[in-house]
Amino acid sequence: MPKNLVIVESPAKAKTIEKFLGKDYQVMSSFGHIRDLAEKGIGIDFENNYEPQYVVSSDKKKLVSELKKVSKDAETVWLASDEDREGEAIAWHLYEELKLKKDTTRRIVFHEITKEAILHAIETPRDIDINLVDAQQARRVLDRIVGFELSPILWRKVRPSLSAGRVQSVAVRLIVEREREINQFVAEASYRVSAIFNSVDNNGKPIELKAELPQRFPTKAEAMAFLELCNGAQFNIDSIITKPAKKSPAPPFTTSTLQQEAARKLGYSVSQTMQIAQRLYEAGKITYMRTDSVNLSDLALGTSKAEIISMAGQKYVHTRKFNTKTKGAQEAHEAIRPTYMNAHTVEGTAQEKRLYELIWKRTIASQMSDAELEKTSIYITVSGSKYQFIATGEVIVFDGFLKVYMESSDDEQDTVDESLLPAMKNGEELYPMEIVAQERFSQKPPRYTEASLVRKLEELGIGRPSTYAPTISTIQNRLYVEKGDRQPDKRDFNVLKLKGGKITDQIKAENTGAEKSKLFPTDIGMVVTDFLTEYFPEILNYNFTADVEKEFDSIADGDIKWRVAIDKFYKKFHPIVEDTMKNSERQVGERILGVDPKSGRQLSVKIGKYGPLAQIGTVEEEEKPVFASLRRDQSIESITLEEALELFKLPRQVGEYEDKVMTVAIGRFGPYIRHDNTFYSLPKTDDPMDITAERAIEIIEEKREVEKNRIIQTLGDNSEIQVLNGRFGPYFTCDKVNYKIPKGTDPTTLTFEKCQELIAAQPEAANKKKSFGRKAAAAKTDKKTSAKGKTSTKSKAKK
């Protein structure tokens, strides 16, 4: 029996540390927090000075009893959870729950997993910092109060099962406000002038020089006047200015910057990045992936340096220590980096390889020299005016850290512009080949991506590395926010061109505003945000977290007691909760758009039981209102009267077929034709508004044809098995379960016996049982996080 028990948070860490310590040490993991506020109810005793009601989490019961057993037999228990607020609390919860004794318990911390660091930690133990623990308790209790008092208001006033919280509600607000900025944005046009000049170089070779006018013209008339001035003007080089410039590498990855880079360069979603990183971490390839620190251990600095020297030489080395600037960073870990800097790549899936290489390059580059550049600007005068064209070029004199990026990545064009300017001299005359004044528009603010939202949250100090990905999932699961694309709009722009002494005036078209995989607020998201912002402006304020963090710091410093801080907050907050519950209206986000010209009745939009709807008339009137659902791409916020009126043109009768009426409408699953009580989905290419009877018949016949060919054969005495043609090719079905047919098998030759074999070979039935069991277990413990909820729906979809 080992004399010492060391408890860390992560099992991967436990495994590594065990190797460093001798036989006298057993290292176990707590798997994060071991207990939390009671699940049922609010879990705080308000009558008893906010006493938290802690309960061992159901999935930790076994682990805790095991830890208890081992700790009893150990001479010394070393609590080695992370050195941050949560880590300190984990140590304290372990101390309390395992009923440890003060004189046989030590609290130790280390920031890097090396033998030296751990031995040093063992030599310098300390006590549990109860003030830091109290700061965590305050954080925990505040979040519970906010979440569990706000959410029920939403259930009553907006819709059941909704949620609100210190982090998620602000995340949604960011997206809602950005959307409104975009809706209110008015593009401003101006004219940008560029020119292509001809000249000859020293060897008499013709060359081209592109230059731009630094100022823009606000109107067409001014742009035109300038081109007229250029027509017949003389162009001379006034001066050539060459300036050295430097580019420095970015710091190594934190959770947030890794998520951003992986999204930009590899196209991974935030949760995908974390899953891949988790696997790399468990395999021992990278350091811990949930961190807010840009710090590298001395070991990493040393091995990076050695690696750079052997790869590129001494002059590429520039050892740097980066400082974390992020608000509220707690720096319990290192930056995310390869465990072994000499491993340029790893074994694993393609995704793991790509993410690893990204981490490797970023880490190595952060320890390399600045790139040295030379920026050249050539100023060109226009005779008879004060205007000057400027041609710019950039040459890399020394590539430095860019070497790492340039060697193996080709998706980095935006960072390096190698355009070389021709050799020229002052006073030289240039001849314009063409001068173009092009109308340009100011850009709408971009919608957030998952990763850019994480960056914004981090900037505001809201959320932690371990919660960025779950938060992004939560706001999507609650349907406050949707990831989606926006089709581009066509826009005309004006081009004035001076060429060969003539000015032409053209209109050209461009696509603008296309967006992919961006976050859009839903109507519910907007209604909830407006409601919360009106009644709880303090909580929804972007600085709320930063303000309470200051409170928590005071608690950690021992300046105030956590219960006093919470009491101050609760006394202010709770009355507003009561008042809002009692006095606020039900929120349906109603907007009155105007009057239906046909009936003269009011036309409005609001959130109905099944989603957003448009309504002609009101319930007060004698005649019942007429309803129509909004389309998926429309929102209550931005729909116009005209667009809403369009909705009432459906359902529409398009004609008759086989003496039965054909009706076109839009249903839950998109546009459809209804004929003889059968539904026929419309292909995306057909517009339900202008579909003809002929086309409708065509669609009906097509589907009938498919149906006719659906059944390939029926097997078994009671036709238990049907071989069918499906969307993805032939398959067969038995007892409502679908089975694949192996590649290369002709479905017409299948026999009953062969199918039975295939059923036995595909453990579909076993899987089914398993997932049912899992679901039942999930229902019993009834406290699944959003991430788990997602996996259970996934497994359901798989069957």
Next chain:
DNA sequence: CAGTGAGCGAGCTTCCGCTTGACTT
């Protein structure tokens, strides 16, 4: 799987932050 837009109102939902698993034959 396909068109709804109401209330005799059961009993349920929910937060943020740590960390990974997933019963038996």
